[in-house]
Amino acid sequence: MGKITQFDLNVLESISKVLGNTTDGLTGTEIGKLLHECRIDDIDSGNTKWKRLNNALANKQQVDGCANNVIAFIQHALSPARHYDNPEWFNDTRYKINKILSFEGLAIGENGKANYSSKAETISEAASKACKLKEHLLARNVHPDIITFCREELVVDNYFHAVFEATKSVAEKIRMKTGLVSDGAALVDDAFSFREVPHLAFNSLQSESEKNEQKGFMNLLKGLFGTFRNTTAHAPKITWEIEEQDALDILSMVSLVHRRLDKAIEAKKIYEGKI
Template sequence: MPAIEKLDFSVIESLSKVLGETASGFTGTEIGKILYESNVDDIDSGNTKWKRLNSALANKQEQDRCANNVLLFVQNSLNPARHYDNLEWFNDTRFKVNQILSFSGLHLGENGKIEYVQKSNTISEAAARASKLKEHLVARNVHPDVLKYCKEELVVDNYFHAVFEATKSVADKIRNLSGLHTDGAGLVDEAFSFKGVPHLALNTLVSESEKSEQKGFMNLLKGLFGTFRNTTAHAPKITWQIEEIDALDILSMVSLVHRRLDKAIQAKKMYEGKM
């Protein structure tokens, strides 16, 4: 591999702090193992984890006069095969590492390999928020219709507008499937009501269990609109703060709704087609 230009010592220090973070970073034993795998001498094993890493990586870069083995350590640390059972930690840590690497024109891909990118001089907090939110949602395997709301312009201050737009997308899908033009709880009642043939049905609605499922889904939709969409539509943004963990849970719920709607039967159209 061609020699990769040396990293600034501040980049190495920041990487060491992320990967050697006390609470959620690697254990001392894991650090020793990965340093060995990366051809990096563990010259300061008695120190705290991040300082131990910083000493080893900075020393190796000076010996080699290039950053190849430092970046090999990063790749080995964030090899996806090591973290198959902890995707949230993997995505969160890779996000932090990429913030740091961007100042050197480098990026760690989802496959755990280093690649070149345009060098950053500053990091947009909104872009960082959007990228991190999307990575977490991808790890949760959310519906594609939800991912499109992970946009920089929607998370400038917090996750308020991402949630707002995502919940609006549920009503849009119901209208598209049913041909109705109402909104909110009225739309839910009109689309899924048992009075006559409903516009949309989750199942055949023959058994009591199937009818209960339909009623429960209607209540879920009304709760989603009433709790999140209506609140976000009318409350000033500053009084309705949504943190990342809340946004992830809300958007996961929206994902579930989209999947159920994708499988819904357009009962009214089917019934009218047989007349």
Template structure:
């Protein structure tokens, strides 16, 4: 590894606070083991976790005159193989570390390796560059359309508008597949109802059995509920009075992702039926 310029001590302190956090950081024994593996002297073993780690990393950097061993420690600590059973923790911790590292012009990539990046000058830039919400969504393999419709909001972790834009994307796709122009519950019923007319615009299956018809009805209820609960609320309630936290946003966007996958596979039943009648 090429020589890495010394990090600002404030960056080392912030890294230590993240990895030595009382609730979500490494345990004392884990810190001891990681320092040993990284060949960094544990000079302050009796102190609190983050201060212990800060002392060790800052001392090593001062001895070497460079940050190489600090990064070596980070890569050992954040090696994906160590955290395969807790992906949420890995993504969350990597996000926090990247907010700090971005001020030095570095990023911790998904493979656990440090790489150079554009240096951030503000907290807003660093947040945008290391969006925790986007990382979590990518780890869940969400449908590309979810990311496409709310990509600008995701960059600043704006959960409110991310949910609003993502739910709007469902209506956009239904209109695109059917040629309908309505919205909300009316659009859903027009597109999927097989009562009037008897052949729906879109079908999830062949609609031949009661089970298949029940699936279609359930999907209608899911979409109507999704629009009513999230899209309509976010469209009419000001952001300051209707808040969505991170876990809510992840779950809602994951549900939107599921809907998009089902819509992609939905058959344009009415067009198919009309074309068959023309042939006959």
């Protein structure tokens, strides 16, 4: 990146409050270590964490006449390798930092690197984006469980995580209804196949046509996990971009799956003649 204009002092303060948060921010030791590694003078080490960090970063950008070393510090603090064992903290903190950086036209990617982005002029363009997705899905009358995955923290970059979490919810619902603990294609086979009496059935399973419907829906579930969940779980987001229309279509399909699962019955009751 070229020379980055000095950040507004309010932006610096907000970033410092996130990274130096008393409850879930960096520790004082971590702040000192990171400042040292980034060659930023720790000019106020005796102050509270966020004020200490704010003063150090503000002083550095004033001395430099630019915000490049401030961004370098944020990138260093949010290096994915540093937080490999705490992805929830990484994602949550990056989300908060990006909401602030959006006012400077910047964003930290999942690789921990800064990139230019459209400059925000409102408090939360991410919230607006999430609201737009939710409105479209409500117009489609999707299953209520799907709306859960339109939270702004899930769509702050794109719709990748909303789709990922929604597909995960399908497996979770199957486990809740069956008591099984497997996942993916194995879970589908365990829950619906005819190797033994299925755990769940989508119909009465009396005719060949009904059995074929059960098998067809099994294939749909396996395709859902194989195409979307497994891909999003293992592929970097940059190589698996999901646009709004794709997200709407995928989430609508997941909605259909949820509705069918809600109506699925215990297959053993069919075979015992209780239904």
